[in-house]
Amino acid sequence: MDGGQVTGRLEGKVVIITGAARGQGLAEAQLFASEGAHIIAGDVLDHEGVYLDVTSAESWSSAVALAVERYGRVDVLLNNAGVRAVAPVHEMPIAEFQRVLDINLIGPLLGIQAVVPHMPRGSSIINVSSLNGLAANVNTSAYTTSKFALRGLTKSAALDLGPLGIRVNAILPGVIRTPMVSYIVDEYEERLASGLPLGRIGEPIDVASAALFLASDDSAWVSGLDLTIDGGQMASTPKL
Template structure:
């Protein structure tokens, strides 16, 4: 699932891109003139559909199926990316996992699975992206956090811990690579309408909206716009920051 052709266009890599927020982000970059690389965990049919949509937007595309916490698979993917494009301008770490439950009864496997995807996977992709960005002394990394890092709900100890780690990672890596021309920021979404949150929003729509100053749920496109903002080279003076896009949930 690739097109072997070098490019002088900017290149963006989006993890977990086949649905919801990740899909919206990938298509937004394609529409802004970027060539794309993306990865996904399991649904090949959705990956094929996304690939076609990206190509219709006029962009080249490379896709790869993997577990983001699998170091060997991540290294292989970056090898393919470098061979096809020879550059990487933007990395968006969107892939994430939830396994909610009260800590008192939570299995260790549920702790490890969430941390592996949300933290270890993000670190692996950041590491490999920095290797590609250093020679150019430019690049932008945008990690997806969550308002749960600062305002968690019951049953989210593993998820909240993972997103708190993502925000700490964002700041620490910004310090490491800032003088090399690489910026690292994060976006923290609030309540966004996706397939993953559909049942929750249906069951608790009234209660949730009462906590939102905007009085409505966000769309995946709202997060995509925030990611685009942080990724733009014109915003070179922004690094090590977490941009909360939550309709005022934290303040509500």
């Protein structure tokens, strides 16, 4: 050591994370804070962060106003909040399908619209899609539709916001150990893990580390990307 100051990879950056009360969002808030970021941790659950319902434009306005009041700008938006609904497509209640689209797709769009006026050049927007943004599982029509569409939104936004110096990328996680899929993991972990090239399911920190790369200046020339974080799952054709 030469006595120089050690700084984090997100030192001084102002970051809004949605769905930050638990699961991947919580891991991202903790990792980003440890790398020197100022975090606005939003969720609809009771937790230490800020109340932010991603489906509400008013809720976005107050979360962004808080960030701007405290820190003067927003450098990173991590659209992580998401929900699933499980039913066969022919029985999926329209209200339920709409609710999933509202949270998983319109939520990130409202977020983008709220933060862009406060983003300096060099800022980064990260949308959490899914391997279900590339292919479906049974009974996931609402979720799969929302995650495909979120990839489309990501690419459109990458084009529209590029001239403003704002990068927009998508993360596509495979199976990650969080409350969202705990019932699947509890029952099938061994089978899921043995089907993956890397031999284990994902942990929230695996996704958070990838999000850190996209949030930081290390990815300064990366935009419009679909980054799969899946233990190698998509490298394979289906096992027969």
